[in-house]
Amino acid sequence: MTVPDLLGEALAGVAARPSRLALTTLGTVLGIAALVATLGLGQTAAGQINDQFDRIAAVRVVIESGETDGPDGEVALTQLPWDAPERLGRLAGVEAAGTFASVDVAGAPVRGVPYGTIEQTVPVAGASPGLFDALGARLAGGRFFDGGHEQRADPVVVLGRYAAERLGISRVDSQPSIFIGDRSFTVIGILDAVDYRSEVQDSVIIPMGTARALYGLEAPEAVEIRTALGAAQLIGEQAPIAVDPNEPDLLDVTAPPPPGSLRDTVSADVNGLFLALGGLSLLVGGLGIANVTLLSVLERISEIGLRRAVGAGGLHVAGQFLVESGIVGFLGGLIGSTIGVLATVGVSVVRDWTPLLDIRLALAAPLLGGLIGLVAGTYPAWRASAVEPITALRTA
Amino acid sequence: MTPPVVEMTGVGRVFPGPPAVEAVRDVDLTIQAGEYVSIVGPSGSGKSTLLHLLGLLDRPTHGVYRLDGVDVSTMRERRRTRLRGERIGFVFQAFHLLPHRSVLENVELSMIYLRVPRRERTARARATLERVGLGHRVDFDPLLLSGGERQRVAIARALVARPSLLLADEPTGNLDTGNAASVLALFDELHADGLTLAVITHDDGVSARAERRVRIVDGTVRHAVDAQEVRR
Numbered sequence: 001m002t003v004p005d006l007l008g009e010a011l012a013g014v015a016a017r018p019s020r021l022a023l024t025t026l027g028t029v030l031g032i033a034a035l036v037a038t039l040g041l042g043q044t045a046a047g048q049i050n051d052q053f054d055r056i057a058a059v060r061v062v063i064e065s066g067e068t069d070g071p072d073g074e075v076a077l078t079q080l081p082w083d084a085p086e087r088l089g090r091l092a093g094v095e096a097a098g099t100f101a102s103v104d105v106a107g108a109p110v111r112g113v114p115y116g117t118i119e120q121t122v123p124v125a126g127a128s129p130g131l132f133d134a135l136g137a138r139l140a141g142g143r144f145f146d147g148g149h150e151q152r153a154d155p156v157v158v159l160g161r162y163a164a165e166r167l168g169i170s171r172v173d174s175q176p177s178i179f180i181g182d183r184s185f186t187v188i189g190i191l192d193a194v195d196y197r198s199e200v201q202d203s204v205i206i207p208m209g210t211a212r213a214l215y216g217l218e219a220p221e222a223v224e225i226r227t228a229l230g231a232a233q234l235i236g237e238q239a240p241i242a243v244d245p246n247e248p249d250l251l252d253v254t255a256p257p258p259p260g261s262l263r264d265t266v267s268a269d270v271n272g273l274f275l276a277l278g279g280l281s282l283l284v285g286g287l288g289i290a291n292v293t294l295l296s297v298l299e300r301i302s303e304i305g306l307r308r309a310v311g312a313g314g315l316h317v318a319g320q321f322l323v324e325s326g327i328v329g330f331l332g333g334l335i336g337s338t339i340g341v342l343a344t345v346g347v348s349v350v351r352d353w354t355p356l357l358d359i360r361l362a363l364a365a366p367l368l369g370g371l372i373g374l375v376a377g378t379y380p381a382w383r384a385s386a387v388e389p390i391t392a393l394r395t396a
Numbered sequence: 397m398t399p400p401v402v403e404m405t406g407v408g409r410v411f412p413g414p415p416a417v418e419a420v421r422d423v424d425l426t427i428q429a430g431e432y433v434s435i436v437g438p439s440g441s442g443k444s445t446l447l448h449l450l451g452l453l454d455r456p457t458h459g460v461y462r463l464d465g466v467d468v469s470t471m472r473e474r475r476r477t478r479l480r481g482e483r484i485g486f487v488f489q490a491f492h493l494l495p496h497r498s499v500l501e502n503v504e505l506s507m508i509y510l511r512v513p514r515r516e517r518t519a520r521a522r523a524t525l526e527r528v529g530l531g532h533r534v535d536f537d538p539l540l541l542s543g544g545e546r547q548r549v550a551i552a553r554a555l556v557a558r559p560s561l562l563l564a565d566e567p568t569g570n571l572d573t574g575n576a577a578s579v580l581a582l583f584d585e586l587h588a589d590g591l592t593l594a595v596i597t598h599d600d601g602v603s604a605r606a607e608r609r610v611r612i613v614d615g616t617v618r619h620a621v622d623a624q625e626v627r628r
Contacts, residue, residue, distance in 0.1 A: 005508050016496035306492040309453065310557070311481015311509035313474060389453050393488060394444075 001316050010323035014331075020292065021328065027288030028332025028372060029339065032365050035278030036340025037347075040357040044348055059095070060196055061225040061236050062254040063243060078250045079219040080243065082208065085130045087242045088223065093231030094239075098131025099220035100197065103211045108181030110204055112167035122163050124180060125203040126211030126220075132158075134224040135194045140164075142172035142189030145207050153213035158189040160201035180204065183214065197224065232256050282372060285332065289376035293325045297384045304384055305392025318385035325377025326370050333369015337362055399465030401560050401592045402427035402450060407459035407469075409445050419445040420615045423459070427561070427594060432587040434606035435596045442615035444565075447596050451563050452480040464560050481509050485554030485562045489569035491546045493538040499525065499549050500534040506557040524556040525549075528582060544575025551582060555591075562586070564595045568602055580605050 014021055065078045080099065081087070088097040103124040110122040131137075132144045145156050157178065159169060169176050169187055177184045185206065194200060211217040223243065227235045236255025240248035297304070304317055341362055348355035408421040420442045427433050437443045448454035449461065452468060455476075461469045463483060468476060485506075493502050503521040512520070525534055528548040538546055547567060554562055564583075568576035580602065587593055587607075595606060603609050611618050 001509050002511065005514075009508065012497060012501070016494075302490070302492050303494055306486075306488075306494075307505070307509070308477070309451070309480065309484075309486045310506045310553070311477060313477045313509075316509060390448050393453070393486075393492065 001312070001319075006316075006319055006323055010320050010327055013320065013324050014327050017296075020296070021331070024289055024292040024328050025332035025335065027285030028282070028329050028369050029285075029336040031278065031282035031285035031372075032333045032336025032369050033339035033343065034281040034336075035275075035368075036337050036357075036361060036365050037343040038278050039275065039361055040340060040344030040355070041347055043356045043358065044344060044353050058256045059227045059229055059232055060254075060256060061227055061232055061239060063223040063225070063239055064221065064252040064254070065219070066250045066252045078244065078247065080221070080223060080251075082212075082220065084220065084223045084243045085128050088225060088239060089130075091235060091238055091242055093228045093235050094225055095228055096130055096133035096226045097223060098134040099126075099128040099208060099223050100131055100200075101126040101208070101211065101217055101219070101221040103206065103215050103217055105180055105215060109179075110167065111179045112169055113177045113179070120166050122166060123199075123203045124211075124215075125200060125205050126208045126217055127158075127200075127205050128208045128220075131224055134226045135196050135200065136226065137194045137200075138192045140190045140192035142187070144189055150207040150209040153209040154207065155183060155185045155210060155214075156188045156207065157185045158191065158205045159187055160203045160205065161191050161193070162201050163204050164190045178204065282368075286329075286372045286376040289325050289328055289332075289373055290379060293321060293328075293377050293380040294383065296324075297321060297380045297387075301387060301392045304387045305389045308387075308389035309393060314385035317387070318381040321381040321384045322374060322377045325380065326373040329373015329376065330366050330370035332373070333366035336369065337365035340365065398429055399462065400426045400428050401431075401464060402594070403462040403465075404449075404456075405460045405462075407449060407456045407461055409449060409454065410457045418615060420449065420456075420612075421458075423612075423617050425610065425617060427592060429560075429592055430587075430590050432583070432593045432605075432607045433595070433610060434603035434608070435594060435610045435612060436598060436600070436603045437612035438598060441612050443596050443598075443612055445615075446612060447563065447565050450561070450594060451484050451486060452476050481506070482557065483560040485557060485559035487547070487550050487554050487562065487564040487567050489566035491538075491543075491550045491570070493546055493549055493553075495539050496537060498534065499530065499536050499538060499541070502538060502549055503553045503556050506553050510557060520556050521552070524552045527555070528552045542575065543571045544578050547571060547575070547579050548582065551579070551586075555586070560592060562591055562593045564593065566597055566599075567595060568597070568599065576602075 063080070063084070065080050067077060082099070084099055085097040088094050103126045105124050110120050110124070129144060129146050129150060137144075140161065142158070144158060145154070149156050159167065164170065167178055169178070169190065172187055172190060176187045178187060179185070191201060208217070208220070225235060225239060232255050236253050240251040240253055244251055307317055341357060344357055345355045347353075402425060404423050404425040407423045407425075409419050411417045411419055423446065435443060435446060445454065449456055452463070456469050459469070460467055463479065468479060471479070494505070500518070500521050503525060504517045507517045507520065522531070522534060525531055528551055530545060530548055530552065533541065533545060538549060541549065568579055571579060583593060583595070584605065593606070595602060597603050
């Protein structure tokens with residue numbers, strides 16, 4: 001018997017009972033569909049998680065002053081210019097930029113007015129108005145300070161969320177004041193959340209101009225840049241030149257790594273559980289095939305006997321049932337894979353996600369189905385090969 | 397001189413017990429090429445066992461069975477299976493046609509395991525179906541055919557592999573008188589063409605068509621008579 005003949009006989013055997021075929025494949029269809037859909041949704045969901053992580057991480061560029069070797073062996077710190085945000089604002093791809101600096105208040109305590117007697121050690125930070133936008137800051141109340149406050153060196157502050165809690169200030173509509181040392185500042189805003197540099201939440205933030213005028217701040221510590229999506233790597237290269245055209249190499253630039261490295265770790269966790277579920281449904285599907293194939297062997301005893309009578313050996317008969325159940329498994333895998341892909345796409349459409357599915361998975365699923373069919377068919381095939389032709393041909 | 401198609405010498409078949417049953421014992425049976433032999437006997441006489449032995453579906457526990465001069469009683473199972481496909485054509489009472497497969501495919505089935513090339517298979521199956529008068533039914537589903545037509549498909553399936561021996565087991569058992577007559581007429585024609593036939597039956601009308609009648613009682617061949625003698 002040639003291989004094409006074996007395939008032909010097996011195909012005809014499968015096709016002869018279409019309704020049974022449908023029932024037999026059902027288990028595998030469900031199993032493979034569950035597997036593909038769960039894996040697909042797992043990948044899709046992980047993709048969304050990554051997308052959010054990436055969207056935040058992928059647009060942040062930070063420039064900090066670097067160390068430089070002075071002419072006589074001293075180590076000096078390069079200085080960032082005050083107007084760095086304006087310089088950067090001219091680059092295409094920069095959405096917001098702002099400077100940040102810790103302000104040394106010489107140990108002056110910070111106090112809130114209603115609880116004026118309680119002194120708190122709260123860090124003070126200077127910020128240019130653009131910093132809030134660059135950090136993606138949201139306000140719980142009030143407003144950010146602007147260019148006017150900065151130019152006039154106004155005594156205003158924006159409180160970080162935790163700084164506000166410690167100072168006992170929760171509202172700004174009554175224009176509360178705080179004291180840094182002996183100086184009074186008007187609280188004009190309280191932060192709710194920031195995307196980066198979360199230490200500002202612990203700080204009292206004053207305008208850069210105020211920090212220069214009152215505390216003699218010499219230079220910004222860092223420039224925070226929020227870029228357009230996908231522009232971060234480019235801005236990472238251009239920003240130092242824009243900020244310090246003479247010695248761009250002396251600045252420390254932190255730009256996000258190329259996307260992707262984070263994705264894999266998250267996906268692995270999510271997929272582990274899904275895989276177990278899909279595997280379980282496949283086991284059930286395989287048992288279904290084994291069961292129905294065994295039934296089919298018992299039902300087709302006379303066909304087996306006839307084949308033996310016309311010269312089929314036990315191996316021929318076993319081979320045919322094996323290939324038949326393999327075909328059933330493959331068909332189930334094919335249909336299941338299709339359903340799984342459609343389910344992934346469907347759910348993604350409803351949830352407004354980008355469907356992500358490894359193409360190799362969609363292609364391997366039918367083969368997996370076929371393999372399961374083959375494994376499930378081994379016992380029935382062995383039973384078929386052991387059928388005695390005499391009993392099989394006894395007049396029914 | 398060509399050896400006889402079937403040459404059984406002292407053949408016996410004991411089914412191991414308990415209790416052990418001696419279904420067939422001490423059978424000496426020779427069927428020459430081109431002979432038309434009927435094997436008759438009441439049910440339980442060992443007819444079926446003899447059929448299985450003749451058709452290489454079973455192996456004798458005693459004696460020697462030569463098919464076309466070759467001792468097959470000690471042959472390995474793989475070769476017996478092959479020989480069965482090549483040398484023996486079976487016709488069963490219950491037809492044993494595959495449903496949902498065309499008449500042509502049913503006939504071709506006999507050649508699949510003999511590795512006859514596909515093209516030749518189809519040509520031979522068509523020719524054989526013509527021979528049994530079913531040239532107009534090749535693409536039918538056997539379930540749509542009458543009993544007589546089904547049996548003729550089965551006969552075509554048995555003939556197409558060009559066997560040395562056509563072995564028919566109650567070939568008219570499921571047929572009405574008219575269909576039975578047409579099948580028996582076909583057997584007569586095939587015999588006239590030189591085919592060797594052995595028909596196992598309990599029907600005297602069927603067995604009377606053969607040249608020679610072998611009676612089996614209690615597992616052994618009592619006497620062989622020729623048909624003319626019976627008719628007298």
